[in-house]
Amino acid sequence: xxxxxxxxxxxxxxxxxxxxxAKGAYRGVQNSVLPEGEKLTFEEFKKKYLxxxxxxxxxxxxxxxxxxxxxxxxxxxxxxxLREDGSYKKAYSKLENWFSHRFxxxxxxxxxxxxxxxxxxxxxxxxxxxxxRKSINKIFLDMVSDEYYMQYIGIAxxxxxxxxxxxxxxxxxxxxxxxxxxxxxxxxxxxxxxGSAMFFLELYALxxxxxxxxxxxxxxxxxxxxxxxxxVKKPMVLLTPWTHQKEAFKAWKRNGGKGIIxxxxxxxxxxxxxxxxxxxxxNKGDGRVLILAHSRAILNQWRRETxxxxxxxxxxxxxxxxxxxxxxxxxxFNTLQTVYKKPWKYSAxxxxxxxxxxxxxxxxxxxxxxNTKWKMGLSATIEGEPRTQILKREIGPIxxxxxLKEAIKRGVIPKFEWKLHTVYLxxxxxxxxxxxxxxxxxxxxxxxxDGDNIKKISDKKDLIEDLYDFIKLLEMARYKxxxxxxxxxxxxxxxxxxxxxxxxxxPKLEHAxxxxxxxxxxxxxxxxxxxxxxxxxxxxELSKEIDNVFVIHSxxxxxxxxxxxxxxxxxxxxxxxxxxxxxxxxxxxxxxxINISSSKTRLQLVQRIGRIxxxxxxxxxxxxxxxxxxxxxxxxxxxxxxxxLDDLSWVQDxxxxxxxxAELDEETPIKELRMDAEKMIQRRFFxxxxxxLPGYGTFKLKQVLKMFPTDAINNMLEELNAIDASHKITDKxxxxxxxxxxxxKEDEPLNMxxxxxxxxxxxxxxRLIEEILKKYEV
Numbered sequence: 001x002x003x004x005x006x007x008x009x010x011x012x013x014x015x016x017x018x019x020x021x022a023k024g025a026y027r028g029v030q031n032s033v034l035p036e037g038e039k040l041t042f043e044e045f046k047k048k049y050l051x052x053x054x055x056x057x058x059x060x061x062x063x064x065x066x067x068x069x070x071x072x073x074x075x076x077x078x079x080x081x082l083r084e085d086g087s088y089k090k091a092y093s094k095l096e097n098w099f100s101h102r103f104x105x106x107x108x109x110x111x112x113x114x115x116x117x118x119x120x121x122x123x124x125x126x127x128x129x130x131x132x133r134k135s136i137n138k139i140f141l142d143m144v145s146d147e148y149y150m151q152y153i154g155i156a157x158x159x160x161x162x163x164x165x166x167x168x169x170x171x172x173x174x175x176x177x178x179x180x181x182x183x184x185x186x187x188x189x190x191x192x193x194x195g196s197a198m199f200f201l202e203l204y205a206l207x208x209x210x211x212x213x214x215x216x217x218x219x220x221x222x223x224x225x226x227x228x229x230x231x232v233k234k235p236m237v238l239l240t241p242w243t244h245q246k247e248a249f250k251a252w253k254r255n256g257g258k259g260i261i262x263x264x265x266x267x268x269x270x271x272x273x274x275x276x277x278x279x280x281x282x283n284k285g286d287g288r289v290l291i292l293a294h295s296r297a298i299l300n301q302w303r304r305e306t307x308x309x310x311x312x313x314x315x316x317x318x319x320x321x322x323x324x325x326x327x328x329x330x331x332x333f334n335t336l337q338t339v340y341k342k343p344w345k346y347s348a349x350x351x352x353x354x355x356x357x358x359x360x361x362x363x364x365x366x367x368x369x370x371n372t373k374w375k376m377g378l379s380a381t382i383e384g385e386p387r388t389q390i391l392k393r394e395i396g397p398i399x400x401x402x403x404l405k406e407a408i409k410r411g412v413i414p415k416f417e418w419k420l421h422t423v424y425l426x427x428x429x430x431x432x433x434x435x436x437x438x439x440x441x442x443x444x445x446x447x448x449x450d451g452d453n454i455k456k457i458s459d460k461k462d463l464i465e466d467l468y469d470f471i472k473l474l475e476m477a478r479y480k481x482x483x484x485x486x487x488x489x490x491x492x493x494x495x496x497x498x499x500x501x502x503x504x505x506x507p508k509l510e511h512a513x514x515x516x517x518x519x520x521x522x523x524x525x526x527x528x529x530x531x532x533x534x535x536x537x538x539x540x541e542l543s544k545e546i547d548n549v550f551v552i553h554s555x556x557x558x559x560x561x562x563x564x565x566x567x568x569x570x571x572x573x574x575x576x577x578x579x580x581x582x583x584x585x586x587x588x589x590x591x592x593x594i595n596i597s598s599s600k601t602r603l604q605l606v607q608r609i610g611r612i613x614x615x616x617x618x619x620x621x622x623x624x625x626x627x628x629x630x631x632x633x634x635x636x637x638x639x640x641x642x643x644x645l646d647d648l649s650w651v652q653d654x655x656x657x658x659x660x661x662a663e664l665d666e667e668t669p670i671k672e673l674r675m676d677a678e679k680m681i682q683r684r685f686f687x688x689x690x691x692x693l694p695g696y697g698t699f700k701l702k703q704v705l706k707m708f709p710t711d712a713i714n715n716m717l718e719e720l721n722a723i724d725a726s727h728k729i730t731d732k733x734x735x736x737x738x739x740x741x742x743x744x745k746e747d748e749p750l751n752m753x754x755x756x757x758x759x760x761x762x763x764x765x766x767r768l769i770e771e772i773l774k775k776y777e778v
Contacts, residue, residue: 039083042094050098054432055106056198056500057493062099063197064489066092067478070137100129103197110205110504125204125213132217133200139164140195142225143232160232161194162186163311165203167236172219173212181207182238191503193475198496202503233327235281235310237274242412244268244402249275251400257374259399260356260391262382266659266749267407269378270305273352276376277310277331280350286328287349292336292367294358296320297709299333301751302354306331317703339367347371354378356395360387368394413749416593416621418662420651422670425505425628436498437634443491444470444638453485465684466638467495495639506530507628512596513541515624520546520574524567524590527576530597535576548573594624627651632669641677645760648674652756656735659749664731678760685761701761701772704754708741713773715741720773723766734759 040048045065050058069080069092082091104126111122143160162185169181184206192198207213223231241249248261249272257276263269277289291306293299299320306324307316314324320333332348336359339346343366351370353359356377359368368375368391377395382388388398407413427433444467451462457473457480464470474492477484484492512527519525520542529535532553539551548570550563567575568589575590578597627647630640648664655662666674685701705713719737723729729737734756736746744750762769 040081040091041084042082042091042098045082045091045095046098053493054497055102056497059099059102059106059197059201060493060496061489062095062102064484064492066095066099066133067137068483070134070141074138074141096130099197100126100133103129103201107201107204110201111208122210124210125217128214128217128221131221133197135221135223136161136195136200139220139223139225139228143229159189159194160229160313162189163232163313164228166238167231167234167311168216168219168223169212170236170238171231172215181212191499192496193478195478198500230327232311232313235274235278235312235326235329237271237278238309238311239271241271241275242268244407244410244412245272245275248272248400248402249279252276252376253279255396255399257350257376258396259375260377260379260382260395260397261400262379262398263400263402264404264407264413265380266657266751267402267412269354269380270302271309273354273376273378274306274309276350276352276374277306277329280374281327281329284349287330288347289329289331289350289352290346290348290370290372291331291333291352291354292339292359293333293354294336294364295355295709296335297707297712298354299335300706303333304753317700319706336364336367339370340364341366343367343370350374350376352376352378353395356391357382357387359394360390365390365394413659415747416623416660418651418655418660419622419624420627420662420664421511421624422627422629422664422666422674423507423511424631425502426508427501427505427630427634429501430634433498433501433630434634436494436501437630437636440467440491440494440498440636440639443487443494447487447491450485450488453488457482467636468638468642471495498636498639502630505628506534507596507626509534509537509596512594512624512626513538516542516574516594517545519592519594520549520572522572523592524570524572525574525592525594526590527574528593528595528597529576529578532578534596535578539574539576542574542576546574550575552577590621592622592624596626625651629670629673632673635673637676637680641680644674645677645681649754649756649760652731652735653753656738656755657749657751657753659747661732661735661746678763681757681760682763701758704752704757705773707752707755712741717770717773720766720770725765725767727766728764729759729766729769730764731756731759734764 049061049065053061065081069082069088072080072088080088080092082088082095084091084094104122108122140161143164165185166182169185173181184203187206188194188199188202192202204213244263245268248263252259252261252272261269261272263272273291280287280289291299291302293302296319303318303320303322303324304316306312307314310326312324312326314326315322323333324331334346336353340363347370349372351368351372351374353368353376356379359365359377360382375395377391382391382398392398404413408415444464447470448464454464454473455462457477464473470491474484474488506529516525516527516538527538529538532555535551535553539549542549548567550567550573552560552563552575556563564575567573627644629635629644651662651664708716716737719740738752738755739746739748739750742750742752758769758772762772
């Protein structure tokens with residue numbers, strides 16, 4: 001018995017057709033876009049939908065059509081739109097070939113500006129690309145059909161496909177690759193829908209390593225859905241531990257899995273605890289972990305970081321009293337105040353006690369006596385011999401110390417001034433970009449009132465508020481395996497095309513060039529760019545006025561290390577490079593860093609930049625960073641406001657976490673855009689239309705406030721009450737209010753993700769912020 005001549009997938013039963021194709025439809029089949037009598041050949045489909053449109057738009061349309069065909073093959077839903085000589089398979093095979101060829105054509109254009117010499121190697125990837133694409137789609141479809149994964153859709157950083165990719169990279173290519181590649185996975189997902197063709201196009205371009213990409217394709221081709229689900233559920237540290245974290249973990253293991261790790265604030269104590277959890281899961285398979293602390297806020301933070309950094313499928317917005325289950329491992333969180341009352345009721349394979357110095361108190365130390373094999377205490381400092389001796393009896397000796405002085409010396413806690421400049425994007429395709437923006441506005445006006453289709457996807461709404469709502473509905477439709485009307489697909493592809501243009505664009509370089517000219521005269525400056533053309537343009541302009549200008553990228557003939565050594569010996573000048581920090585190049589110290597590579601620089605990159613900037617005399621080094629937005633003439637509020645504010649929020653969170661100041665330099669037009677964006681967020685929030693933010697998922701104020709201890713909320717209320725009602729609180733003032741409320745000095749690190757949104761929702765007004773804190777106080 002052969003394959004069905006129509007679908008080319010199921011076994012033929014009736015006249016060469018399978019039972020589903022013979023019926024044409026069955027109870028679970030949904031209608032395709034085209035009626036059965038109007039099916040198109042590949043050439044007809046290509047002429048109608050793929051020709052005379054931008055490449056990205058065509059690729060997106062073909063990707064959707066191929067996904068529908070895969071839905072049909074797997075579930076028997078959606079009658080395909082293409083057919084040739086009575087066969088679906090023949091038509092879709094042609095579409096697959098077109099799709100693969102077009103994907104790599106765009107990819108080569110995308111990487112041409114950064115590493116032109118590597119382009120020809122991508123031909124090897126193209127040979128097996130469609131097998132990989134079908135494999136990853138199958139895994140995706142099986143996961144979104146599983147209720148276990150479906151319940152977490154829409155929650156930030158809990159996407160099974162992203163977790164699967166990160167863990168596959170980590171387990172097969174080692175921890176030395178994961179830091180950049182995990183960032184690349186997140187960056188691609190912040191722009192395009194995870195699993196889509198555009199997502200993989202961006203991921204491939206960012207990774208740009210033929211050997212690893214080829215291996216990744218082969219690995220995923222061989223991975224079945226059950227194996228993929230097990231990979232996702234397995235606890236695995238998704239960050240590269242720093243040297244001191246590895247040293248701390250090894251010292252604890254050498255002591256038989258008992259002892260205290262004393263590490264300065266913001267040097268990553270939590271990750272050492274997570275390394276112990278990963279080790280338990282790897283060596284034992286199942287078991288119980290109990291994490292204790294004296295504060296609910298600390299436990300809520302532990303729960304979120306456990307989910308995020310171990311790549312677990314769980315809801316980070318739930319309270320600490322909700323355990324996490326993963327592959328037989330159970331992770332519990334509790335307070336010392338609860339456990340010490342009945343310690344005999346608790347047992348674990350691994351006990352982790354954060355801020356363990358509190359456990360030396362006469363009552364709390366009872367909590368440390370629970371039945372457990374391994375014990376780890378974590379603290380920034382344990383003061384006094386009596387306290388040390390008590391904890392030594394209960395937990396073990398101090399097995400590792402990492403002081404603040406050592407952390408600063410090693411560059412783990414970099415100290416620098418972070419100056420941010422908002423500028424407009426330099427968009428080469430200005431005319432096309434303007435036309436796309438206008439088409440999006442006009443088509444959205446029609447679709448936002450498409451009540452029948454909106455309700456079919458959301459089950460609730462019959463009206464879309466803005467483009468962000470529309471994008472959320474697209475994701476829901478994909479997870480629910482629903483086809484979209486043609487005008488929805490057109491709007492989707494227009495948004496993708498616009499994002500693609502923005503993402504390939506760079507900040508206008510005039511500001512950076514003028515700043516570099518001014519600073520390079522008597523300072524050593526390192527300039528990070530996104531492409532070779534930008535490197536050469538900046539170098540050309542600087543060379544007109546500056547002597548020591550050095551460029552490093554893959555097109556230069558001179559040895560890269562020779563140029564770096566020359567820069568190192570120079571007293572002043574500029575070193576300019578594309579993707580320098582991604583390539584593991586040994587960058588010399590400098591006083592000033594200027595980053596124009598992208599507005600979505602991740603925390604690890606900022607930390608690495610911080611490590612190469614060195615203090616001169618009594619002055620802190622300075623890091624200049626550009627946040628670029630579309631020109632007001634092409635600005636789409638519904639699309640660009642969220643992205644703009646999300647960038648600013650990320651900056652504020654990072655500054656607080658690193659214990660540095662971020663100073664935003666705004667020109668008047670951009671300041672007005674920011675104020676308008678903040679008003680839009682406030683309006684949606686107080687209308688109960690909770691915004692879905694790229695960095696946080698569905699934003700829930702109460703979850704952010706849970707990070708603050710009760711006394712910190714009270715401290716904030718007291719300080720806000722003393723501020724004049726007419727005063728608009730600045731970012732710096734708010735950052736310091738939050739620091740003081742948590743008993744931190746101005747340059748002390750504090751991890752409070754999302755805290756900046758409280759300022760925005762309160763319109764920067766002390767009285768309104770007070771009302772919010774009182775109303776939502778937990």
